[in-house]
Each structure stands twice: as structure tokens, then as C-alpha cells.
Amino acid sequence: MDQQRRNDWILFGSFWAVFSVVGFYLVLGIDLLPAQWAHEAEVVDDAYILLMGLSIPIFAGVAAALLTSLIRFRVKVEGQPTEDGPPVHNNRNFVRLWIASTLMLALMITVNPGFIGIAELRGEPSADIVVEVQAQRWSWKVNYENGAETFNQLYLPADRRVRFDITSLDLVHSFWIPGFRVKIDAVPGRVTHLYVTPEGVGSFEDDFNLRVQCAEICGLGHAQMAMPVTVLEPADFDAWVSDLAEGA
Amino acid sequence: MRQLLRAVIFGILGYLIGAALTWLIRGGSMGDEVCVVFGYILGLIGWLFGIGMGDTWVREWFGLPARKYEVTGWKRYLGFSTDHKVIGVQYLATFIVVLLLGGVAAMIIRFELAQAGEGILNADRYNQVMSMHGILMVAVAVAAILGSFGNYLVPIMIGADDMAFPRLNAVTFWLIPPVAIGLLAAPTLGSFDAGWTAYPPLSVVNNGGQILFVLAVTTFGLSSILGGLNVITTIVTMRAPGMTWGRLPIFVWGAFSASLISLLTTQFFAASLILIAMDRVAGTVFFNGGAGGDPLLYQHLFWFYSHPAVYVMVLPGFGAVLETITHMSRKPLFAYKAVVVSFLSIAGLSVIVWAHHMFTSGMAEYLHGPFMFASEMISVPTGMVFLSAVATLWRGKLWMKTPLFFAMIWIFQFLMGGVTGIFLADVVTDVSLHDSYFVVAHFHYTIMGGMLFAFLTGIFFWFPKITGRMINDRLGIIFALWLTIAFQLTFLPQFWLGTNGMNRRIADYPEQLEGANLMSSISAFILGSSFILFVYILLSGAIRGPKAGGNPWNASTLEWQVSSPPPEHNFSGQPTVVGHPYGYGTAGSRHAEFADVTVAAAPPEQPGTDQGGDHE
Ligand code: HEM
Ligand SMILES: [Cu+2]
Ligand SMILES: [Cu+2]
Numbered sequence: 125m126d127q128q129r130r131n132d133w134i135l136f137g138s139f140w141a142v143f144s145v146v147g148f149y150l151v152l153g154i155d156l157l158p159a160q161w162a163h164e165a166e167v168v169d170d171a172y173i174l175l176m177g178l179s180i181p182i183f184a185g186v187a188a189a190l191l192t193s194l195i196r197f198r199v200k201v202e203g204q205p206t207e208d209g210p211p212v213h214n215n216r217n218f219v220r221l222w223i224a225s226t227l228m229l230a231l232m233i234t235v236n237p238g239f240i241g242i243a244e245l246r247g248e249p250s251a252d253i254v255v256e257v258q259a260q261r262w263s264w265k266v267n268y269e270n271g272a273e274t275f276n277q278l279y280l281p282a283d284r285r286v287r288f289d290i291t292s293l294d295l296v297h298s299f300w301i302p303g304f305r306v307k308i309d310a311v312p313g314r315v316t317h318l319y320v321t322p323e324g325v326g327s328f329e330d331d332f333n334l335r336v337q338c339a340e341i342c343g344l345g346h347a348q349m350a351m352p353v354t355v356l357e358p359a360d361f362d363a364w365v366s367d368l369a370e371g372a
Numbered sequence: 373m374r375q376l377l378r379a380v381i382f383g384i385l386g387y388l389i390g391a392a393l394t395w396l397i398r399g400g401s402m403g404d405e406v407c408v409v410f411g412y413i414l415g416l417i418g419w420l421f422g423i424g425m426g427d428t429w430v431r432e433w434f435g436l437p438a439r440k441y442e443v444t445g446w447k448r449y450l451g452f453s454t455d456h457k458v459i460g461v462q463y464l465a466t467f468i469v470v471l472l473l474g475g476v477a478a479m480i481i482r483f484e485l486a487q488a489g490e491g492i493l494n495a496d497r498y499n500q501v502m503s504m505h506g507i508l509m510v511a512v513a514v515a516a517i518l519g520s521f522g523n524y525l526v527p528i529m530i531g532a533d534d535m536a537f538p539r540l541n542a543v544t545f546w547l548i549p550p551v552a553i554g555l556l557a558a559p560t561l562g563s564f565d566a567g568w569t570a571y572p573p574l575s576v577v578n579n580g581g582q583i584l585f586v587l588a589v590t591t592f593g594l595s596s597i598l599g600g601l602n603v604i605t606t607i608v609t610m611r612a613p614g615m616t617w618g619r620l621p622i623f624v625w626g627a628f629s630a631s632l633i634s635l636l637t638t639q640f641f642a643a644s645l646i647l648i649a650m651d652r653v654a655g656t657v658f659f660n661g662g663a664g665g666d667p668l669l670y671q672h673l674f675w676f677y678s679h680p681a682v683y684v685m686v687l688p689g690f691g692a693v694l695e696t697i698t699h700m701s702r703k704p705l706f707a708y709k710a711v712v713v714s715f716l717s718i719a720g721l722s723v724i725v726w727a728h729h730m731f732t733s734g735m736a737e738y739l740h741g742p743f744m745f746a747s748e749m750i751s752v753p754t755g756m757v758f759l760s761a762v763a764t765l766w767r768g769k770l771w772m773k774t775p776l777f778f779a780m781i782w783i784f785q786f787l788m789g790g791v792t793g794i795f796l797a798d799v800v801t802d803v804s805l806h807d808s809y810f811v812v813a814h815f816h817y818t819i820m821g822g823m824l825f826a827f828l829t830g831i832f833f834w835f836p837k838i839t840g841r842m843i844n845d846r847l848g849i850i851f852a853l854w855l856t857i858a859f860q861l862t863f864l865p866q867f868w869l870g871t872n873g874m875n876r877r878i879a880d881y882p883e884q885l886e887g888a889n890l891m892s893s894i895s896a897f898i899l900g901s902s903f904i905l906f907v908y909i910l911l912s913g914a915i916r917g918p919k920a921g922g923n924p925w926n927a928s929t930l931e932w933q934v935s936s937p938p939p940e941h942n943f944s945g946q947p948t949v950v951g952h953p954y955g956y957g958t959a960g961s962r963h964a965e966f967a968d969v970t971v972a973a974a975p976p977e978q979p980g981t982d983q984g985g986d987h988e
Contacts, residue, residue, distance in 0.1 A: 172795065172871075186762060186784070194772070197769065205771055210767055214709075223756065226752045233748055241798070294577075295573045298807060300875065309734045332873065341566065
């Protein structure tokens with residue numbers, strides 16, 4: 125390899141290193157993700173960070189190659205171009221290596237955070253309590269196991285695994301709690317399920333992402349179709365829910 | 373001109389007759405959706421008949437000679453022309469206009485979203501403007517490159533004198549104005565507000581304008597299918613002698629694989645829309661969950677087309693960008709064969725990944741893994757395209773004119789779109805990101821970054837060919853940088869908004885998210901205003917740019933071997949293809965010969981030495 129070509133690669137390598145470092149710094153330095161309020165949020169965020177970590181060097185590599193090309197290979201052309209680049213049509217081994225690595229990477233991601241993540245996120249289909257949710261333009265009705273019912277308010281116990289049974293009376297809506305990082309559509313004629321284990325005690329007043337937000341467009345009130353979520357200590361929750369059932 | 377006027381009159385008459393007959397038969401009012409449906413159908417037929425089908429096909433069906441109008445000059449562009457170059461320009465102009473219209477809607481959207489709370493639009497209006505923006509832009513993305521450059525360039529690039537079915541080609545284009553009219557007329561019935569995806573039950577119970585959406589978009593689908601059929605037939609049957617499959621310019625391959633997808637999958641979208649129309653007007657319950665129908669059925673049908681559709685958008689874009697890169701860096705396209713295989717595998721894989729849009733839809737969970745796996749696999753052929761683009765640039769002689777600038781920026785933009793696509797194809801992260809602003813940012817990087825930037829690359833690369841003049845290159849580069857920087861500032865914050873709790877398609881959001889939204893809005897206005905410069909560059913270039921000559925880039929493929937703009941039947945004699953299209957750097961390499969003169973680009977430094985030019 126002559127000096128010229130070695131310098132191309134050195135420049136490329138330096139850019140790559142710098143971009144990767146800057147990329148990692150930004151991703152880890154900036155608060156990209158909001159507070160986690162459920163076990164599921166940790167699983168999702170871990171997957172997100174892992175994918176970010178894998179993307180940054182890829183991204184930095186391509187950006188470095190572009191910048192290197194721009195600096196090293198641009199030519200001044202007067203009138204019409206007068207020279208051609210080298211007649212490289214292919215480089216079989218390089219192409220094979222490239223395909224093998226992208227394939228490996230794609231398979232790796234499919235396994236983790238893909239399949240492994242799904243297993244962690246979904247876990248066993250067992251729950252400590254069941255909460256029924258009914259969506260209707262543009263509000264939510266919530267029923268708890270003992271007959272208690274709330275309207276546009278969701279109360280949950282911390283550290284207990286909750287199963288939501290969700291349906292809709294009219295259109296497709298979507299039950300999204302950003303602080304928990306999970307969502308599932310509410311579909312008329314079907315019951316869909318979602319498992320969550322809330323962690324930490326808090327309410328919408330503490331974090332606006334402790335809310336159920338409709339995420340599937342449903343007309344006029346779609347943006348406002350939200351309800352605050354309050355996570356209580358399990359004992360407080362039990363007291364709250366039985367009070368409510370008796371009052372009803 | 374006369375034809376156009378006649379088409380408008382026949383269209384209106386057709387509409388009135390259809391609507392009135394339906395009204396007479398069933399009563400009610402003329403504005404009822406059933407009347408609109410039949411009115412639209414007859415109106416469409418009247419329009420096509422008036423614009424020129426009547427003069428050609430219909431007369432021939434009855435044994436009469438086709439009637440010909442001799443029109444010349446700019447008037448050709450307003451009539452039923454069967455010349456593929458005229459049709460290409462008609463597409464180009466139409467879709468630039470639609471793009472600008474959609475852009476105005478985007479500005480209104482961002483104005484509303486600049487601050488929390490209700491601004492200039494109430495929630496209803498917001499949903500309508502957002503839906504209009506979405507469908508106009510999707511139409512641009514699906515048809516702009518294929519319609520304009522596909523028509524204009526594919527026949528020339530393969531050494532043919534026109535498309536395989538010139539009349540069908542004209543019909544394909546003239547189906548587009550009714551689409552635009554139908555969509556823009558929707559507010560008269562109360563505009564549609566269900567997004568471009570039009571999920572039922574919302575799209576069954578909302579305003580009457582939704583029926584016009586259904587009719588217009590179905591018409592658009594028909595145009596896509598016919599266009600795809602024509603491009604494929606042209607490439608299969610009209611190649612010049614010696615133009616083997618291994619010698620097709622890469623743009624032709626892009627157009628070919630995209631057309632395969634349009635031809636084979638658009639029906640599914642049309643079918644799902646027709647089912648919606650029936651649910652609306654005929655009382656069927658295909659998508660009514662309460663009555664035994666299933667809303668998810670629509671989503672499956674819809675995405676069975678609409679995921680592949682994203683590749684209808686970008687495959688021609690891949691072609692345009694790779695074409696520009698290889699010519700402007702004066703190096704053979706790296707790994708040509710592998711790229712062709714990638715295009716075809718993308719087309720194949722694209723039909724088995726649709727349900728990655730449905731991970732949170734409530735569909736059966738055992739489907740999640742397979743669809744995730746298939747989606748991740750698309751990154752392998754897509755990665756090959758990136759390798760080819762970057763490796764072609766590497767050690768090339770980069771002539772940094774506007775088209776190459778755009779092509780290199782495209783690499784960056786589409787990479788951003790592709791990488792964020794992985795987050796959405798992964799079930800775990802998608803459960804959080806689906807239907808959030810993360811998706812909005814993702815598809816703007818893929819569609820605007822991947823398709824529109826490729827369209828701009830193509831516009832600037834082939835502008836001299838089409839108009840015979842050069843643009844002001846300095847302004848072109850300023851436009852490229854202006855657009856690109858504003859783009860990042862507009863859409864990067866939207867990724868953050870998505871992960872931080874902003875869902876998509878909302879007129880209002882929690883006030884905690886105001887900062888990033890304001891930044892996105894201001895940047896969007898800067899982005900939008902760059903298009904004033906764009907229009908200026910095109911107009912000033914077309915009117916008084918310096919003359920381009922036949923081959924201003926000294927490029928090797930066939931379209932550059934004829935005058936700019938090319939003569940009526942493209943070539944004076946039949947070209948014979950004798951070598952690889954991208955023989956850069958090989959002394960004496962030739963792509964094609966005409967009867968006696970050899971015209972393909974020989975490497976400038978050593979003319980004369982002859983080695984024949986097939987690669988490898
Ligand atoms: C490179 C690989 C790509 C992957 C892995 C990918 C993946 C995805 C996924 C999984 C979604 C669904 C997100 C959600 O709604 O939760 C999505 C949405 C979308 N993607 Fe991509 N994508 C890729 C490339 C593209 C391209 C090339 C385009 C267009 C040219 C595109 C356009 C879109 C659009 C329009 C949506 C949003 C659809 C909607 O819900 O309105 N994507 N992408
Ligand atoms: Cu809703
Ligand atoms: Cu998709």
C-alpha cells in the first residue's frame with residue numbers, strides 16, 4: 125500500500141474514532157430517556173441503549189468515510205473532467221466480509237435484544253391483579269377486581285404484576301403509558317392484554333409520563349385522551365380499592 | 373389545450389350524470405356518499421375519455437382511425453401526449469407542485485405545534501391538515517421518481533425510442549389529476565382526518581371527505597399498477613441489441629424492482645380501501661368489531677402493500693443516487709452485481725415484513741418473532757447498497773457539483789433512517805416507540821431523507837439533460853447545505869420527543885415538551901423556506917442557465933450520448949450496446965455504439981486503445 129492510500133485510511137480511522145467517542149459521549153451524556161416507573165421500562169431502555177451502542181460505530185464509520193472522501197478525493201474540474209478513478213469493479217473478499225458481518229449483526233440483534241428481550245418483557249402470563257380498561261371516544265373507564273371503578277383515573281400498586289384486559293367500545297385506541305414504556309391497542313370486538321410491574325410510588329404530578337395516553341388517532345379528542353396514573357404502596361392501594369368498592 | 377378543456381367538461385358532466393342517476397334511483401340527496409361514488413366513477417371515465425382515450429382507443433374499438441392532434445411546444449405538456457419524455461416532464465412538474473402543497477400543510481402543522489395549547493387550528497382542523505399532508509407526501513414519494521425519471525430516462529438508458537405502451541403511459545399520467553382534485557375537494561364534504569393510513573373503524577365513521585380519499589387513492593393505486601406494468605414490460609422487451617441484463621444502468625434496475633412491487637402489491641391497498649368504501653356506503657361490516665368484522669384485517673391488508681410501498685419510494689432513489697455517484701466520482705459502480713441482487717432481494721423481502729407495523733395492534737404474539745426476524749434481515753441487502761455507494765466514492769475523482777453533494781448527503785440521511793428503523797423493527801423497543809414521534813422522525817429520515825433527497829439528486833443530475841441548460845451550481849450547494857442543516861434541527865428533536873412521551877398525530881401535547889417542539893418548528897420554517905431557493909434555482913436555470921450540451925458530466929450511459937434535450941425518438945439510429953455501463957478508468961472502454969460513430973465516453977486521457985469493456 126503506498127503512502128497516499130495509507131494516509132486515506134489513517135484519516136478515515138481517526139474520524140471514525142473521534143465520531144464514535146463523540147457519539148457515545150452524547151448518548152450517555154444527554155438524558156435521552158425519561159424516568160423509569162416499571163420493571164418493563166428497564167427492559168425496554170436496556171434494549172434501546174444496546175441498539176444505540178451498536179448503531180453509533182456503524183454510523184460513525186459511514187460518516188467518517190464520507191468526510192474522508194470529501195477531503196481526500198475531491199478534484200478540481202475545469203470544464204469537463206479529465207481523469208478517472210481506478211477501475212475497481214469489485215472486491216469479492218471485501219464484499220463477502222461485509223455481507224457476513226451485516227448478517228451476523230442482524231442475527232445478533234434479532235436474538236438480543238430481539239427474542240431475549242421479548243422473553244424478558246412478556247415473562248410468564250401470570251398476574252397478581254387484573255385491571256380491566258375500556259376505551260371510548262375520548263375517555264377511559266377502569267374496573268378493578270373487586271368491582272371498584274374509576275373514570276379517567278388509573279391507580280396501581282407498586283411491585284405487583286398487573287394484567288390489563290383492554291378493549292374499546294368504538295374505535296381503535298391505544299393504551300400507552302410512557303413512564304412504563306409499554307403500549308397495546310384497544311380494539312373493538314377484542315380484548316388485548318398487557319403485563320406491567322410498576323416500580324416506585326408516584327403520580328402524574330411527579331412526572332407527566334405517568335399517564336395513559338391514547339396513541340392511535342381517534343378523531344377530535346385524540347390528543348386529550350389521557351388519564352393520570354397514580355402508583356401507590358401495595359397496602360395503600362388495597363385500602364384505596366376496598367374503600368372505593370364499598371363506597372360504590 | 374382543447375383536450376384538457378374537453379376533459380374537464382366531460383369529467384364534470386360524468387360526475388353530474390353519475391350522481392344524479394344514483395339519486396334518482398335511490399332518493400336521498402345528491403351529496404350522499406353513494407352518489408359521490410358513482411359520480412366519481414363516471415366523472416373519471418368522462419375525464420379520461422375527454423383527455424384523449426376517446427380519440428385513440430375508443431375510436432379504434434369501433435373501427436375508426438385514431439384522431440391525432442398536432443401540438444407542439446409547451447402545449448404538448450397540457451395534453452394527451454404519448455411521448456415518454458413529455459410524460460416524464462408532466463410527472464416532474466406535477467409532483468413538484470404537489471410537494472410544495474404538502475409542504476405548505478407541513479408549515480401549518482408545525483406552526484400549530486410550536487406551542488402547547490390550541491393555536492391557529494382546532495383539533496379537528498389539525499387532524500385534517502395532518503392527514504392531507506400525509507397522503508400528498510406519500511403520493512409524491514411513491515410516484516415522483518418513478519413517474520418522472522422512470523418515464524424520461526428508462527427508455528433512453530436502455531436504447532429504446534419510447535415505453536412499451538405509450539398510450540397506457542399517457543393514461544397512467546392522466547389518472548393523477550383526478551387524484552389531486554379528489555383529495556383537494558375533500559373539504560367540501562368535511563375533510564378526512566384518519567391520517568394517510570386510514571385505519572377503520574375511524575375511517576368508516578368519520579366525515580364524508582373520507583370517501584373522496586378512498587376513491588382518489590384507489591385511482592392513484594390504479595395508476596401505480598399500470599405504470600409498474602409499463603416499466604417492467606419496457607425493460608423486458610425494449611432493450612437495445614447488446615443491452616444484456618448485466619449491462620443495465622443501475623437506475624434501470626432500481627425502477628425495475630420498484631415496479632415489480634407496485635405491480636404485485638398495490639391491489640391489496642386498493643382492495644382494503646374498497647372494503648372501507650363498502651362499509652361506508654353499502655352497510656357491510658368488514659371492519660366493524662362489534663358486528664363480527666375485524667379492524668385488524670384492514671391493518672394486515674394495508675401494510676401488506678404499504679411496507680413494500682416504502683421500497684417503491686426508495687428503490688428508484690437508490691438507483692438515482694448510485695447512478696450519480698458512479699458518474700460524478702468517475703469510478704465503476706462498486707459490486708454492481710451484488711447491488712442488483714440486493715435490489716431484488718429487497719423487493720422480495722419487502723412483502724414478508726408488513727406486520728412490524730402491528731407489534732402493538734393486538735395481533736397474535738407468536739407472529740412477533742418471525743416478523744421481527746424478517747425485518748432485521750432487510751438490513752443485509754440495504755447494507756450492501758451503502759457499501760456500494762461508499763466504496764464507489766472511495767478513491768474516486770469526486771467532482772463536487774450539486775448532484776454529488778446531494779448524493780453524499782443522501783447516504784447520511786438514509787443511514788439515519790435505516791438505523792432508527794432497527795429500533796422500530798425490534799419488538800421490545802417498538803412497544804415503547806410505536807405511534808410516537810420517534811416514528812415520525814424515522815420516516816422523515818427514510819422518506820424525506822431517502823426518497824426526496826434522491827429525487828433532488830436526480831433533478832440536479834439530469835436537469836441539464838431535460839432542459840438543455842445548467843443550474844447555478846453555487847446556489848445549488850447553498851440549497852443543499854441549508855436544507856440539510858435545517859432538516860437535522862427539525863427532525864433530531866423529534867426522536868427525543870418520541871422517547872419522552874409525545875405521541876404522533878396530536879394537535880396538542882404536554883407543556884413539558886414545549887422546548888423541543890418549538891425548536892423543531894422554527895427549524896421547520898427554515899427548512900421550508902429553502903424551497904423558495906429551490907424553485908428559483910430551477911426556474912432561473914431553465915430560463916437563462918448556460919447551455920449544457922449533450923454530455924456536460926462526460927458520463928458514459930446512453931442518455932448522455934444524445935443531445936439535451938434528446939430528439940423526438942431519442943436516437944437517430946439504433947444504438948448497440950457493447951460493454952458495461954460504467955467503464956471508468958479502463959482505457960477504451962465503451963458502453964454503446966451507433967451505426968458508425970462510437971459515442972460512449974472513452975476515458976479522456978488515453979483515447980483510441982480498444983479493449984472492449986465488460987467488467988471483471
Ligand atoms: C431500513 C430498514 C427499515 C426498517 C427496519 C424500518 C422499520 C420500520 C418499522 C418497524 C416501522 C413501524 C414503526 C411503528 O409504527 O411502530 C416503520 C415505520 C415507518 N417506516 Fe420504516 N423501516 C425501514 C425503512 C423505511 C423506509 C426505506 C421507508 C420509506 C421510504 C420507511 C418508511 C416508514 C414509514 C412511512 C413508517 C410509518 C408508517 C406509519 O405508521 O404511518 N421505512 N419502519
Ligand atoms: Cu383514542
Ligand atoms: Cu414497514
